[in-house]
Amino acid sequence: MDIARLFSSMSDAKEDNKGITKEDWMEELRKVRIQRSEMNRIVLDYLVTEGFKEAAEKFSQETGLKPAVDLDMLDDRIRVREAVQRGDIDEAIQLVNDYDQEILDTNPRLYFFLQQQKLIELIRESKFESAVEFAQTELSDIGEKNPEFLNELERTMALMAFEKPEESPFGDLLHVSQRQKVAGELNSAMLETQDQRTTSKLSNVLKLLLWSQSQLNERNVKYPMMTDIATATLTETQKK
Structure with a gap:
């Protein structure tokens, strides 16, 4: 059998x-x-x-x-994942660039998800003025050049319209699972550079x-x- x-x-x-x-x-x-x-x-x-x-x-x-594979090869991916999971997106971006700058240079979708996550973290901390400024300076151009990202950008910005964003129709963006999703995307991209299954x-x-x-x-x-x-x-x- x-x-x-x-x-x-x-x-x-x-x-x-x-x-x-x-x-x-x-x-x-x-x-x-x-x-x-x-x-x-x-x-x-x-x-x-x-x-x-x-x-x-x-x-x-x-x-x-x-x-x-040699388990020491996991160290870079672990550091990136840990940075994303604690909401430190700037460090995650720096770690990825130190590992292989081409990962984000050649993957606009992944770069957008990272920038979107940074915007989410600003909203999580109730830094709404900084969030608006960041969206205008860093994300608006990405949205204009890539219309497929506009819906996600609009969903993220809509969080600020609610007194309790976590209880809004877009509250899933503030869940831990959203950080895990971004960390998973980065993990797969880094595995590709090692010619491993993603x-x-x-x-x-x-x-x-x-x-x-x-x-x-x-x-x-x-x-x-x-x-x-x-x-x-x-x-x-x-x-x-």
Whole structure:
């Protein structure tokens, strides 16, 4: 029994339009045998790709697996990520430029996201005058040259129209996840310069899972949908 048989079962269910119950799906899963070493390699790949050096070192020691790259190569990416996550965008930009100035010179989208994040940090600190001035001097030209950025700029500026920006319709920009998104974009760009994959194998598997579920939803197939990836919670969908 291998993972291909699971997808074959799902495919058969789609063809006859009967779907598959949660109980039947769990029974199929119990028949799958995945080697622990393979799971360990996937975990280590994720830790290295995302730049979690200490965790990767400890995991490598515990499992006896050797990382695909020298873990000291993670240091630059770690410093950039930490700067973004604490909201110090100027330092993040300086660190990236020290690492490889071409990253931001050749990637206007990434440069915009960094400047947008700096604007967000000014708004977070209620430095509204500085935020307006920064938007006018640093971001307005970028928006004019790249219309695709205008919507994000407008969303960010709209935060200042609310007494409690974090509770506004655009409050997601002030969430920690926004910093993580920018840090992730930078991490991927730096990995490219090292000729490494920009996404981990685990991330690709999760993307495939979400895509597969969207395809089943479009076809109105009854199946056990993973509604919470963090806890692997399955909820049986109902045909419309």
